Every structure is written in C-alpha cells, then in structure tokens.
Amino acid sequence: ILNVEQSPQSLHVQEGDSTNFTCSFPSSNFYALHWYRWETAKSPEALFVMTLNGDEKKKGRISATLNTKEGYSYLYIKGSQPEDSATYLCAIYSNYQLIWGAGTKLIIKP
Amino acid sequence: SAVISQKPSRDICQRGTSLTIQCQVDSQVTMMFWYRQQPGQSLTLIATANQGSEATYESGFVIDKFPISRPNLTFSTLTVSNMSPEDSSIYLCSVEVSGSETGELFFGEGSRLTVL
Numbered sequence A: 001i002l003n004v005e006q007s008p009q010s011l012h013v014q015e016g017d018s019t020n021f022t023c024s025f026p027s028s029n030f031y032a033l034h035w036y037r038w039e040t041a042k043s044p045e046a047l048f049v050m051t052l053n054g055d056e057k058k059k060g061r062i063s064a065t066l067n068t069k070e071g072y073s074y075l076y077i078k079g080s081q082p083e084d085s086a087t088y089l090c091a092i093y094s095n096y097q098l099i100w101g102a103g104t105k106l107i108i109k110p
Numbered sequence B: 001s002a003v004i005s006q007k008p009s010r011d012i013c014q015r016g017t018s019l020t021i022q023c024q025v026d027s028q029v030t031m032m033f034w035y036r037q038q039p040g041q042s043l044t045l046i047a048t049a050n051q052g053s054e055a056t057y058e059s060g061f062v063i064d065k066f067p068i069s070r071p072n073l074t075f076s077t078l079t080v081s082n083m084s085p086e087d088s089s090i091y092l093c094s095v096e097v098s099g100s101e102t103g104e105l106f107f108g109e110g111s112r113l114t115v116l
Helices: none
Strands: A005-007 A010-014 A019-024 A032-038 A045-050 A056-059 A062-067 A072-077 A086-094 A097-100 A104-109 B004-007 B010-013 B019-025 B031-037 B044-050 B068-072 B075-080 B089-096 B105-107 B111-115
Touching: A005 A086, A010 A019, A019 A104, A032 A072, A045 A056, A045 A062, A072 A086, A097 B044, B004 B089, B019 B031, B019 B089, B031 B075, B044 B068, B044 B075, B075 B089
Parallel strands: A010 A104, B010 B111
Antiparallel strands: A005 A019, A019 A072, A032 A045, A032 A086, A056 A062, A062 A072, A086 A097, A086 A104, B004 B019, B019 B075, B031 B044, B031 B089, B068 B075, B089 B105, B089 B111
C-alpha cells in the first residue's frame, strides 16, 4: 500500500517570513506529484503537477521541487502573506490513482 | 476548467439519519469522484460515479452505506446512510481535468458533516 507523508502536520509562520514543507512518497511506480492548496470553505485548488526528477515549478511566491529518486518534494513559500493560510495537500499519481497525504496546515500570523 | 457546486456546504446531523449531498458540474464529464477527509486524515476516495452504470467503490466503502446516483453527465449525489459520529468528515466531489494524463482534479467546495 502506497503511503504519502507530509510534514509538518501544521505550521505557524510570521507574516513576511519564508517557509517550506515536505511531501515524502515511495519512489517505485511514480508517475506524477501534485500540490494543492485548500483554503477553508473553498475548493482545493491545484498548484503544481510535476513528473520529472529535478523538476522545479514556480507560481508567484510559491515554488516546488521534486526528487523522484529519493521520493520527496518540497513546497516553498517566500515572504508569507495572510492569504497563504491554507492546508497544502500533496498527492502522487501512481497506477492510475491519486494517493493523498494528510496535508500541512499553514497559519500565517500577522 | 470546471465549476463544481456542492450542497449542502455543511450540516449537523443526528446519529442514525441519512443525508444526501448533491454535486453539479457546469460541463459534461464522464466520471465524477467522491472523496472524504476525516479529521487529521488524508483525502480518501469513496467511489467513482459513472453515468449509466453503478458506481465503483473503493475498498472499505459499500453501496449500502454510501449509495450514489449519477442520472446524467453533469450531476451526482452521494448519500451517507445511517450516520454515526465516525462519518463526521468533509465530503468532496471532483472531476478530472479534461485531457489530463496525470490525474489532475477539479473539486467542489466540500460538504462538512458533523454527526452528533
């Protein structure tokens, strides 16, 4: 059974600080990795989909890296803002199914 | 992109009752997916709803507990039957992004159920 681990489970960050968190996954049968942002009372929204080892993607102040050989991805947020407060979900796509982590809940303190 | 509307957005239910969650998509889609997220847990796929055929349930989920309807290509319902406090979760409806080869999904806003 594939297991996707996210750490930390929750995180408090001061506004303006940068932060990062981790998604770990088994590297066998890997096809793609997804990052989603899920704000309270809203739909989970796709941030990145990455497939290649060494991939780096960026959207504004948020970026992500992928290491498929060692089975991890980092999500970075630069200069955190209150609107970054959300749960960040990671999922891997393997054997035509998405396997989800439990998420990292990020709270930005003004 | 797809716009997905779910209702109710939240509800508080009594043990032993049943609740039906509705999901409406603004475009025709072949498959709709129902997920739940229990507190502190990962998103878990309950079932895949196909139009014109019975839903396909994942291990640990059964039709008697989670009956699903899929009357057309834009609408589906999930019923949570005979609820217990363990059914307190966020239930999400989703559809696959058209043309995606990596399983990318659009989601509804979720239905937060609390069972007392």
